[in-house]
Amino acid sequence: MIVYLDNSATTKQYDKVTEDMTRCMKENFGNPSSLHRLGIEAEREVKAVRKAVSNILHAKEEEIYFTSGGTESDNTAIFGAAQAGKRKGKKIITSKIEHPAVLEMCRYLEQKEGFQVVYIDVDKKGKINLEQLEEEIDEQTILITIMHVNNELGTIQPISEVGRMKKESTLFHTDAVQSFGKEKINLDSSSVDLLSISGHKIHGPKGIGALYIKRGIHIPAFFYGGGQERGFRSGTENVPAIVGLGSAAQILFNDFEEKQTHVTQVRKHLLEGIKASISDIQVNSPEDESCSPYILNVSFLGCRAEVLLHSLEQKGIYVSTGSACSSKKKGSHVLKAAGLSDEAMEGAVRFSFSEENTTEEMDYVLIEIKKAVETMRKLRGSIGKKRR
Helix, strand or coil: CCEECECCCCCCCCHHHHHHHHHHHHHCCCCCCCCCHHHHHHHHHHHHHHHHHHHHHCCCHHHEEEECCHHHHHHHHHHHHHHHHCCCCCEEEEECCCCHHHHHHHHHHHHHCCCEEEEECECCCCCECHHHHHHHCCCCEEEEECCCECCCCCEECCHHHHHHHCCCCCEEEEECCCCECCECCCHHHCCCCEEEEECHHHCCCCCCEEEEECCCCCCCCCECCCCCHHHCECCCCCHHHHHHHHHHHHHHHCCHHHHHHHHHHHHHHHHHHHHHHCCCEEECCCCCCCECCCEEEEEECCCCHHHHHHHHHCCCEECECCCHHHCCCCCCHHHHHCCCCHHHHHCEEEEECCCCCCHHHHHHHHHHHHHHHHHHHHHHHHHHHHHC
16 A cells, blocks of 8 residues: 655646646647747637636736746745835844745845745744734844745635734735645735745646736846746746646635545544553644644654654655655754654654555554654664663
8 A cells, every 4th residue: 555645745736737738738838928829729729828827816917937846936926026126124023933945035136135034933833923923023133934834734824814903105015826626715815925935835737836926016127038927937838737736726626615524533543542552752743723734743652753764764754754845854943943842853754645555554653653753662672782
């Protein structure tokens, strides 16, 4: 049996997405900027997806710009907002548990361009400190960038409250890579000015994403050339990938409530099973409605998560120790910011779900993870005795 529980890293592409992309590559291969029929048909495909994504976000079509993915969207939003606002002030506020696509760009602006960046603390479950945030917002603050759902803990940040706190002159960007398609986002009723999404996190293709920019906000272009994307992102549009993004988004939002209920039940089944059958564990994710049902982070004390990961892999179970984008770095900045002990960080495993997972799969995972944890603890115990 293969059980894929690393959906926060990437999701398996829907078959329908592959079919739609293949059809596009075979039939609508024209350049959307060409004036002939094939170009016009390709342009029509791009327009249809722009409309679909804008409808899902309750945004306007002209507020959606296609990018190469979440990292480009985050980089463009933050760098662009900084360049656009630096005459008004040079203060940026973010949190300590953002994705590297946000943190590294903030560090660049801090170290190379003299911006002041404030990194807001989080509590033990990864929720940002709203009081600290409110105290830090001042007339010099030109940008607040706070993610919607944390990619390691699943913590849902109160972005509506953040939006209400910001000043009129401050832009608010949220990285919604882990929440688009999984949490309802209504830009009509929020104060979000910039929002990033990614295709491969929602069963779409890799290499495609989108950035929402509220109408009236001017962000300077990153790319110059033919003037595609209304001059904001030059370069021939990746039409098949855009079609794949639109196809995935529409499938995911069909029966949205039903999919979310199913995933919630699968996650609950695994969590309750771990609590009932394995001792000395620590649940790092929130255990209430402030957590995405798509992510569960648990520490198996006395175990090394990386060894546990490979042990489960041999049984066809795929999990992660945290963000795939940080897997080559030592330790998790998210878990460290949440104040986990060294032992808890060492044994932390992230399970991330999709609608395709089942409770029967979780029964298999529970059997194999219990065996792996017990074996590892016995082994470490015997090594410890020999050393003594």
